[in-house]
Amino acid sequence: MAKILIIDDERAIRSTLREILEYENYEVEDIDNGVEGLELIKKKKFDLVLCDIKMNRMDGMEVLEQALAFSPDIPFIMISGHGTVETAIEASKKGAFDFISKPPDLNRLLITVRNALDRGTLVTETKVLKRKASKTRDILGSSSSINKIKETIDRVAPTEARVLITGANGSGKELVARWLHEKSNRADSALIEVNCAAIPSELIESELFGHEKGSFTSAVKQRIGKFELANGGTLFLDEIGDMSLSAQAKVLRALQEQKISRVGGEKELEVNVRVIAATNKDLMKEIEEGNFRMDLYHRLNVINIHVPHLRDRIEDIPEIAQNFLEDICRDYGMPVKKISEGGMNALQGLPWSGNVRELHNMIERLIILSDKVITEQDVISFANPGGGTNIGASVGNGTPIMATNTSSGLDYEKFTNFQEYKDHAEKEFIKFKLEKNNWNVSKTADDIDIQRSHLYSKIEKFGLKRVAE
DSSP states (O other), X not given: OOEEEEEOSOHHHHHHHXXXXXXXXXXXXXXSSHHHHHHHHHHSOOXXXXXXXXXXSSOHHHHHHHXXXXXXXXXXXXXXXXXXXXXXXXXXXXXXXXXXXXXXXXXXXXXXXXXXXXXXXXHHHHHHHHHHHHOOOOOOOOSHHHHHHHXXXXXXXXXXXXXXXXOOTTSSHHHHHHHHHHTSTTTTSOEEEEEGGGSOTTTHHHHHHOBOTTSSTTOOSOBOXXXXXXXXXXXXXXXXXXXXXXXXXXXXXXXXXXXXXXXXXXXXXXXXOEEEEEESSOHHHHHHTTSSOHHHHHHHTTEEEEOXXXXXXXXXXXXXXXXXXXXXXXXXXXXXXXXXXXHHHHHHHSOOSSHHHHHHHHHHHHHHHSOSEEOHHHHHHHOOXXXXXXXXXXXXXXXXXXXXXXXXXXXXXXXXXXXXXHHHHHHHHHHHXXXXXXXXXXXXXXXXXXXXXXXXXXXXXXXXXXXXX
């Protein structure tokens, strides 16, 4: 439910607008002057502001300018009983979404409000997507092993040396590869990623080198491979230990000669590609077992960067957890929660088996299920690293954590994925808080630190209803 603020010094106009908008199921607040209107905008999150231009104490144009200075994404619709083309143009230049005259036409008002809210939603979604798509996350941590990785990246990135990144699943190998590219002389060109484990062995050669039309049954048109797409840039071969031997032979030739041939083609194509590879396997063991070529290993392993497991650098957990906390709360559109000292000690004491990805999921779970401050008890209650039973793990103060799949009486087998579990937990948590507060929505929203409109949406989403006593 969208939240709208009306700023107008005429009671009749405020009452009329409020009645119209509330009838359309918008949540509405109103105030009779710009000074207090600005204070409300600073304290609360509104999805739209309807603001009169001619007012006592502060002019509507001044309210618009000051509000957009600290909340640039909030859409403003300016209203005036003395509307002229010049006034509308001035309002638009100052950042207003639209301008309507008094008395407002009902249909035009509702259409303008709807368009302004849609635009605000699109602006927010675009910012989130841009942040996710464009920013390479920092390598978080200050442990000696992480500092060594950062120093190695700074030294190696500007060169053309091939790099083999090793480490367990979820440790951050892809992030290291991205920074090697970002800090290289090829940063302005493409970074092309290939997950060798996710592509069937019969298709990996086509994926890497492309194919000509008709080269095999499903080759209905020519395809450009990843080596060609990465020409002038960087090719990241993730989980290279899972690549077939025949594809390994072609990759070796490409590295040696800087030339490739498409599947089914005879023409040789020159490529200028820097290859970075990563694996969670012991390649020397794979070589002994005949699953990996020794000559390719030496071609790839000019520089080796090993990314340690999270449990081997627990001193980095506070920094990583805080970063995840801020990012996830921002994506959810909620105030950033805090982790108590005891809660952080508890996180550091968990027997992490799923690495940094597991820590990310854990923080997301705690944000959803905990109150404003995430405590040691929250971590103990909601901890389930690795999806198994964890008995005897201890937190920083030596207190053992007894967390099992059945400790809460919940049957985890009924959930097919994490989203289903998350929705269930969120529903039960909101239901518990509503009942605790005798279904006072405003008090519950303050209690769990979300907007009332957001809480109403959750109630509707989960079909929560008050049981008659």
